[in-house]
Amino acid sequence: MLVVELRHLVYFVTVAEERNFTRAAQRLRVVQSGVSAAVRALERDLGASLFVRNSQRVTLTDAGAALLPAARATIDAAQSARDAVAEVHGGLRGTLRIGTLISVGFVDLPGLLGRFRAEHPAVDLRLRAAPTGSAGLAEDLLDGGLDVAFLSLSGRTPAGLSVRTLAAEPIVAVLPSAHPLATRDRLSLSDLADEPFVDSPPGYGNRTEVDRGFAAAGLRRRVALEVADIATVREYVRQGLGVALIPRFSVPDEPGLRILPVEARLRWTFAVATAATRTPSAALRALLALVDAFRR
Template sequence: MLAAITWGDGWGMELRQLECFVAVAEESSFTRAAARLHVVQSAVSATIAALERELDARLLERTSRRVELSDAGRVLLPKARAALDAAQDARDAVDDVNGGVRGTLRIGTMSSLGLIDLPSLLGRFHREHPPVSVRLATAASCGGSPGLVEALTEGRLDLAFVSMPGPPPVGAQWKDVTTTPLDLVVPAGHRLADRSRVALGELAGEAFVDFPAGYGNRAVTDRAFTAAGLTRHVTIEITAIGDGADFVRHGLGVALLPRGSAEPGDDLVSLPVTGADLDWPISLATSSDRTPSAAARAFQRLVDEHLR
């Protein structure tokens, strides 16, 4: 049975209750929280109700469409995360002594990681640490790299592969692990399609498919055009790298995409760009406020070995 956190006035909270509360708060849904915790929804509802009775406070405002935090819930959420982190730290410390790595590893990832072969990494990690379960969150589902970093600083992720301009925000730190060039992708009938390479200056006036401001690859492209004294027109914004080639294929514009993310064929051509710094950095981000779990440290070592 999970331990309870008890105060002098006679009421106490179980870690299970806090875990349910955090899951509902982060998912904004009892249904999604139940799926995340691998329990039935009625169990989540009953657990939250018991916690609200113990605290004598309404923690969640339920509407027909979503679940939102009450004022009391907003106060409790960071404290609940801290309590769960402390419990995880205690388990990790014991696992370290016993020479084992257990628990759940929550990884955020972009849809394209350049030279990093994530499926291969995860396969090796699973073979070396079979007791650890892995949960993946994608940039598309979180709002790109900024969303992944926010999830990391809020304690919803243990680490994340991101690409963001500027220094890390408060609560996060990262280490550059690889860079990938951005190539120009054009439809087969484009005026530049028969070239072997293209200069950045030749792209003035083109309509672009690109990512929203704040995304790492968008920042690389904007910086290159600004340095060259060029302006460009973005006609459509996307949030998944895998969609870029399809938008180009259907005539919505040209795109600067990570090398290898768009397979050239009869309908697409991929060209290197000269005269510009279009190297897209990818970093492994971790929390600067929390001690990484044993599983997170093991995965970081595996990434270092993979890149070497």
């Protein structure tokens, strides 16, 4: 009978997330040799190499990639058991891994997490901004790397996610005030198809929605500049580097810009999402119960 130590799985998942044994050891607050020994022991138990190691970084083998979701699920199940006991004794414990977008103010996230920390000080909160937009956050939820995410999804909800919409905003056209189209009252996608665009990178919710809109209309466009922070898109537009289709909240009425409605019904949504396939921990349920109190 194969018996795998939970600690070995925790070390394996941490190395997989950090892609580095030294950073994993620092995060776990143990010596690097202990992490290496635990991973080697796990590889012996399973009869397979889990990582490809070189001097610069560590990558998962096919076996390691297959193990990662199952390892996270096992760790989550063990944490749920601890949470259940902790609830009986009157206190929440564990870790909440939270993903979020940059420059989105529909939830006062610092206030939300501050209240949560005051009420549940034994819960370890880990927050990270989306490195690859909402698509990356959704993927991390599905494979167990996150417990909850504040994100923007376009179209049908991905299978395996539970999503609650917190806000919805129309997507508007933003042009330099001197642009020839700036005299119009509204624009169609065909009006803009030949213009250079300033947009978010692929994987961001607003980019996905606009790409879907152009595809549905049978049109193509050219994205000249990709900007990860949606709040700065308008500054590139103001400088005449392109036009943009972005959520209304991200562009205040300012000199040098013309904001116009578009005939296509494009909308940006902001939501809180969790993995539908995993039972939420007591700590996660407590965090979700606070969200509405911090909506703006």
